[in-house]
Amino acid sequence: xxxxxxxxxxxxxxxGQDVALRCDPISGHVSLFWYxxxxxxxxxxxxxxxxxxxxxxxxxxSDRFFAERPEGSVSTLKIQRTQQEDSAVxxxxxxLTGKNTEAFFGQGTRLTxx
Amino acid sequence: xxxxxxPEKLLSxxxxxxxxxxxxxxxxxxxELFWYVQYSRQRLQxxxxxxxxxxxxxxxxxxxxxxxxxxxxxPFAQEEDSAMYYCALTPSGGYxxxxxxxxxxxxVIP
Numbered sequence: 665x666x667x668x669x670x671x672x673x674x675x676x677x678x679x680g681q682d683v684a685l686r687c688d689p690i691s692g693h694v695s696l697f698w699y700x701x702x703x704x705x706x707x708x709x710x711x712x713x714x715x716x717x718x719x720x721x722x723x724x725x726s727d728r729f730f731a732e733r734p735e736g737s738v739s740t741l742k743i744q745r746t747q748q749e750d751s752a753v754x755x756x757x758x759x760l761t762g763k764n765t766e767a768f769f770g771q772g773t774r775l776t777x778x
Numbered sequence: 779x780x781x782x783x784x785p786e787k788l789l790s791x792x793x794x795x796x797x798x799x800x801x802x803x804x805x806x807x808x809x810e811l812f813w814y815v816q817y818s819r820q821r822l823q824x825x826x827x828x829x830x831x832x833x834x835x836x837x838x839x840x841x842x843x844x845x846x847x848x849x850x851x852x853p854f855a856q857e858e859d860s861a862m863y864y865c866a867l868t869p870s871g872g873y874x875x876x877x878x879x880x881x882x883x884x885x886v887i888p
Contacts, residue, residue, distance in 0.1 A: 667821070697875075706782075706864050706878030707822070720875060755822065767876070769822040 668770035670756050676776045677746045685741045685773045689758030696739050697767060698731055699755040707755055713739060746777045780805040782867050782879035790885040791855050799850040799882050801839075801865030808870040811841055811848040814878070816862040825850075825863070835859070855886045 669688040677683050689696050695714055699707035700723075709723040715736035724731070728747075733739040743750055753774050757767040781804045791797055803809060813825040826834045828841040828848060839850045848865060865879040 699878075704787075704880070706866075706880045707876075709875050709877070712875060766824050771821045 668756055668758050668768050670754075670770035670773050672773060673771065674774050674776075676778060679747060679777055680745050681777075682742065682744045683746055683775065685743075685754050685775070687739045687741070687756030687758075687770060689737065689739070689756070690768055691737075692760070693758035693768075694736075694761050695759045695765075695767075696733055697757045697759075698739070698741050699757065700725075701753040701755055701772070703752070710741070710754075743775075746775075748777050751775055751777045780809065780867055780869070780877045782865050782877055784863075784865055784879035784882050786882045787880070788883045788885065790887060792887050793857055794854050797850075797852040797855045797859070797884065797886075799863050799865075799884065801848045801850065801879060803846050803848065803865070803867050805846075805867060805869070809867045810870050811839070812866040812868070812876070813837070813839055813848075813850050814864040814866055816864070818861070822864070855884075857886050857888055860884055860886045 671686045697712050698710040700710050701707045711724055711731045712720040713733040716733050728744045730742045753772040755772045756770045759765045759767040783802045785800055811828040814822050815825040816822045837850055837852045839848050841848050862881050862883050864881045866876045868876050
């Protein structure tokens with residue numbers, strides 16, 4: 665594809681519902697990142713993958729958040745038992761190697777928990 | 779801990795006026811600094827990075843280690859510069875676990 669693709673673009677979830685957000689990185693990109701952007705804030709790091717290995721998950725706010733990238737390509741961010749404070753835009757980015765190379769961002773998934 | 783501070787939420791300038799978007803950072807080592815831009819209804823994209831020392835769309839930014847600043851400047855603002863600008867930092871040589879500031883909305887008035 666032409667760039668990083670995220671789906672769905674918008675998601676409304678009832679509090680307590682589980683959600684899954686998908687990221688299709690640029691083909692061949694080794695590194696993949698997830699960020700959370702609350703309203704009026706900058707993106708906050710959640711987690712980082714190098715191929716299928718999750719090398720850093722220090723930004724995940726709670727154990728309700730889980731991310732995977734089983735084949736080193738598509739990644740899914742899962743949020744269990746969603747809470748209102750989870751409402752945010754979730755951004756995915758990929759880069760060729762992750763070190764000193766530009767990260768390309770998707771358009772994000774806007775999650776609203778009601 | 780690394781931190782990026784952008785003191786202005788909104789900056790309004792007239793077309794043709796100079797622009798300076800402020801960014802200060804705190805980091806104990808040698809960071810790499812970036813500016814990202816997000817135009818209306820578009821995705822976040824890299825504008826420039828300090829190690830490249832380049833000028834993109836007329837914008838420049840100089841890393842001042844003494845003042846721990848990386849302000850973004852442009853001598854003459856254009857309407858198409860209106861966007862959200864984020865200053866960001868990553869540890870030098872590391873993977874891009876990027877720490878972003880809260881962003882400044884630049885509004886160029888015709």
